[in-house]
Amino acid sequence: MAKIKSLDDLRMMKESLQSKINLREKGEDPGSHVQIKVAMATCGIASGAKTVMEFMMEELEKRGIESVITQTGCMGYCFAEPTIEVKLPGKEPVVFGYVDNKKADEIIEKYIKNGELVDGIIPMNYETIE
Amino acid sequence: MAKYKMHVLVCGGTGCKASASDSIIEKFKSELTAKGLDNEVQVILTGCFGFCEKGPIVKVLPDNTFYTQVKPEDVAEIVAEHLVKGRKVNRLLYVDPKSNEHVSDSKHMGFYRKQIRIALRNCGFINPENIDEYIARDGYYAIGKVLKEYTPAQTIDIIKKSGLRGRGGGGFPTGLKWEIASKNAADQKYVVCNADEGDPGAFMDRSVLEGDPHSVLEAMAICGYCIGATKGVIYIRAEYPLAITRLKIAIDQAREYGLLGKDIMGSGFDFDITLRYGAGAFVCGEETSLIHSMEGLRGEPTNKPPFPAESGYLGKPTNVNNVETFASVPVIILKGAEWFASIGTEKSKGTKVFALAGKINNVGLIEVPMGTTLREVIFEIGGGIKNGKKFKAAQTGGPSGGCLTEKHLDTPIDFDNLIAAGSMMGSGGMIVMDEDDCMVSIAKFFLDFTVEESCGKCAPCRIGNKRLYEILERITNGEGTMEELERLRNLSLVIKDTSLCGLGQTSPNPVLSTMDNFYHEYLAHVNDKKCPAGQCKSLMQYVIEPEACVGCTACARNCPVNAITGERKKPHVIDTAICIKCGACIEKCKFNAISIK
Structure with missing residues (x-):
C-alpha cells in the first residue's frame, strides 16, 4: 500500500474509501436522503424486484442522488409487483407499482429529481409506524 | 467491485x-x-x-x-x-x-436517544481492524490538519478553548497539561496513554481501544506535536488481550501508511508509539506509579512535585492522558473548540462515557453530554432498575468515589457537582444498587478492594485501610459499637489527609459517603443488630413460626447441618447456633412457616 505523504494524499484516499462506509453513514441519518423501499417478498422477487433494486442503486449513484435503498417485506400489492415506496425528504411516501427498469428510470428522472408524479401510483392503504 | x-x-x-x-x-x-x-x-x-x-x-x-x-x-x-x-x-x-x-x-431505542457519541463515535460503526474505514470517517485528518495549518501553541490553544478535562478521574484541564509539558525543554519528551483501567465494573477505555484504536493513536501524535515529543507509549493492562491485539494491528497499519514514523505527511514531524503492559495493579492508574511501572520499577507512587510534565518517564518531561481524553481530541480539532464547548455544563464541557453496571436493566456503555441528570442516565437510558425494584444508590468513581442517592437523582452530572455531592466523576464506572443492597457491605466491598490494591508504601493507606475494613467487618457481624462508628469516621478522615497518593487519599470515600447518606443503616447494624437490606448473614436469624408449622419434616430433612429438630406433626425449631443460614429450609417449606428475622 502506498504511503500517505501529504494531507492531499490523505484527502484523496478518504474520498476513494468513502463509498465503503457511505451506506452506514446514510443509515445514521435516513431522513435527509431520498428513501426507497423495494418490496422483496416472494411475489416481488418473482416479478423482478431484485433487478430493479440493483438498477436503482446503480443509477442513483451514477446520477449523484443521495439515497437510502432498503428492502422490505410484502406491501400487499402483489398484483402490481414489483412495487417500490419512495419518500422524498420532508414529503409523504408514494408507492409505485409495476416497476421495471424503464419505469424506475422514469421515476428517478421525473419524481425523484423534480417531484413530478408519474403513472403507476398506487393509493396507499397503510400507514407506516415510526 | x-x-x-x-x-x-x-x-x-x-x-x-x-x-x-x-x-x-x-x-x-x-x-x-x-x-x-x-x-x-x-x-x-x-x-x-x-x-x-x-x-x-x-x-x-x-x-x-x-x-x-x-x-x-x-x-x-x-x-x-x-x-x-x-x-x-x-x-x-x-x-x-x-x-x-x-x-x-x-x-427509536431509549438507550440511544439521549446519547451523544464523541469518544465512542466509531465504536460499533467501523471495523477497528481496518485503517481504511477509520480514514473514510475523517481519520488522521486532524493530525494532518494540525501539522499543516497550526503551530503547537495554536493547537494547545484549541484544546484549552474546548474546555476538555481529563477523563481519567481528576478532571484536570487537558490543554493546560499539554502547555506545561510543552514549556519544559528537554532533548526527549514522552506522550503516555494511561490505559490501566482498574475500577471494578468500568470498561470504557477497553471498549474505545477495542472499537476505535486509531483515534487514540492519532490523538497521541497530535499531543506529541504539541509538546515536542517524538515517542508515545501506551501503558495497558495485560488483562486486555483483545485491546492489545487491536492496538498492535492499528499501529502496524498506521506505520505502513506512513501515519506513524518518520516525517509524517511530509511535515518533518516524527512520532511513533509502543506498547507497555501492566500487571493490573490499581495503583498504576496513578501517573507516578504508572511511570515507575513503565521503567520496570515497583508500581509505587512518589510525591508530586516533580510532576511528570517536568520529570516523568526516564526523567524526561512526560504527558500522561487517559484513553477517553485522547479519543475526544481528533473530533475537537475537526469540529472546532466552540463546537465541543457548546456541549455540556459551564465548567465541564463535552460528553462523558459511563459504564453502567449493577442492578440496572441496560448494563452497558453510554456516552452522554455533561450535565445529564442521574435520573436520565438510570431510568431513561439505563431502562430503570432490574426486576422493578426500588433505586437506592449509584456508586460513581469506583472505590475512590462515593454513592449518589435518591436526592441526587436530578443533579446534573459533571465534575464539580459530583464532588459537591460527596462523590467524584472517576473514570466513569457507575454501579447501580437497589433496595436489596446493604450499604455497609458495599463500603466493605470497596475497602476490601483497596486493601488488596494498596501498594503498601505509606502507612495511612496500608494500615489504616486494613483497620477500616476490620471495623466494617465487625459492624456487619453485629459486633460493632457506637465508639467504633466514631472511630470509623475519624480514621477515614486521617487516611484522607495523610496518604501519599490519590489511591489512599480517596480510599475512605465509600465509607464516608455511605455514612453520610445511610447512617441509619450503620445504626441499625450497631444498635439493633439488624441488617435492613437482609444481606449481612451474621445478623439474620431463621425462625419457624410455631402456628404455621404443621410438622411435615421437609425442612429438617433438607437442612445440610441438621440444625432443625422436632417431632412429626409438631412444630419444629431451628437451633440458631448450628444454622448456617443457607436458606434451604425456606425453599422447601410449603407453608411459609419460616422467616428471616
Missing part, C-alpha cells in the same frame, strides 16, 4: 465475543455465500455498541435494525427472512421494557 446493498455489523467487543460473536460472523458469511448474496451484503466486525446487556448485537444497515442476543443458530433465519425477503425477524428485535413492544430500529 461488488456494490453492497446492506451492511451487517456484528459486535466484536470482549463481551459479545464471549457470547460467540465470532461464530456468528462465520455463520453469516457461509449463509450469505450459500444464498448467493455474498456480493450484496457485507459482514463487518465492529467495536462495542454499548448495549452489552443484550449481546451479542447484530445491526443491519441502512435500515438500522437492531438485533439482540443473537445466537449462531439464528443467523440462517436472519439471512432468509431479512436479508433476502426484507422481513425483520421480530423475535430478535429489542423489546422496550416499558411498553413491551419490539423496537424495529436503533433510532
